[in-house]
Amino acid sequence: MDYDALLDDEIRAFVAKTGVHYPDHAVDLSYTEQRRIYDGMCAAFRQPRPDGIASEDLSVDGVPVRIYNAGQPTRSVIFLHGGGFVVGGLDSHDDICAEICAQTGYRVVAVDYRLCPEHPHPAAFEDCWHVAEWVAADFGEPLVMAGDSAGGNLAAAVAHHARGKLDHVLGQVLIYPGLGGPTDARSYIEHANAPMLGRDDVRFYDRIRHDGTEPQGDPTYAPLQDDDFSGLPPTVIFTADCDPLRDDGTLYRDRLSEAGVKVHLVNEPGLVHGYLRARHASERARHSFECIVIAIEALGQGLWPYD
Template structure:
């Protein structure tokens, strides 16, 4: 794979800056070191909050959350952060949440779910489902589920689980999610050594998350394991083209479409896993973040801005 042809210089500069702060062999260090380095990496790219955004840390029935608002929102974004189920917290994605709040006008509830290996699956899912129910009860507003990477996995798992249990979810926006695709084919092989996320990294994260084999027929672990894709809320999936996870988005799109659901898959050419942090330095990432914000706002207003 010739990434020099696929990836532009702005993105390469972002990749080099990321690798300087979070080396490719980070998964070989201790979990504590991984978390410290990842938090420092996110701090390197952190942006100030937009004017007018307020925040408050709260307790969602035992799950720590951070609430963002500007004015008097009538919609809630339930945001689940990435980090391979091993790293990440309320601070690592704080600026992303603040910007989504400012751009959409919606309240954002960011969830500090439990991490592996201290807490194996289904702890992270249980926390996300608990926080979703809490947000629905506290404000009573319609919600859009949003997550990046591992957070996209969890957002989709919540969407599947919520059917028949919680009627306030208007849509889900998944950003380069890991959904449980076949790791022996497609983008997992084509982009096995992609910049910033490799297939071997994914194998490591799955092993740590489950402390053993991945469960079977468990959509709270991997949404593509579900046998029923009907009744899901309108779904928009964003993937990075240079990412082993890319084809998970396409496979999920195809399953929902086959069940006559509303779904759009947007594959961002020339981008790599984790590009949200590049939204202020890479034009392609900035444009994608704008599309993500538009998707969230549209689903919150029950508008479908995509051609079927």
């Protein structure tokens, strides 16, 4: 695949800067070192918070969360960070959460779920579900699930599990999510060696999520393993075209559509996995982030602007 032709100068510069701070050999390091390097890379891209954003760090029965507010919100967004279930935390996506809060006016709750391999599945899901129950009970207002990459997986897993248990979930916005699709799908083959994330990386992160036996028929592990996609909230999916995970989003869209769920997929040409960090350096990424925020805001208001 000719990524020099597929990617514009801004995205190529983003990929190069990422490589400086998070080199390919980082996956061979200890998990402690991987996290240190990843946090450093996120810090290199971090933007100042918008004015007027206040935040508070709390513990929800042992699960660290960071709550962002701007004024008097009437909706909550639970944002679940990416990082292959191995890296990331409250600081890695701090500016993203702050900007979502500022642009929507909604409360944003970021979750510092437990990471693999020290805490294999279902630890991360259990933490996210526990926080979703707490948000629904404590604030008593509708909520939107959102997340990128591994966080997109967890956001969808919570939405699936919430059916019949929580009445407050208005929608989900999934950003280049890994949903457990087959790794012989077209995007995994076409973009096996894509910048930022390759097929071997996806398989590596999948292997360390469990104790040696991959769960089957478990939508809290991989939402695409569910056998019932009915009753899910309206869903907007954003995929990067130059990403092996692209077809996970397409397959998930098809499953929801077949089940009669409102769903809209935006596949972003010329973008790569992790492009949220490029939103201040790339016009394509900036526009996509604007669309992501619009989707979160619309779902929070019960609107569906995609017909």
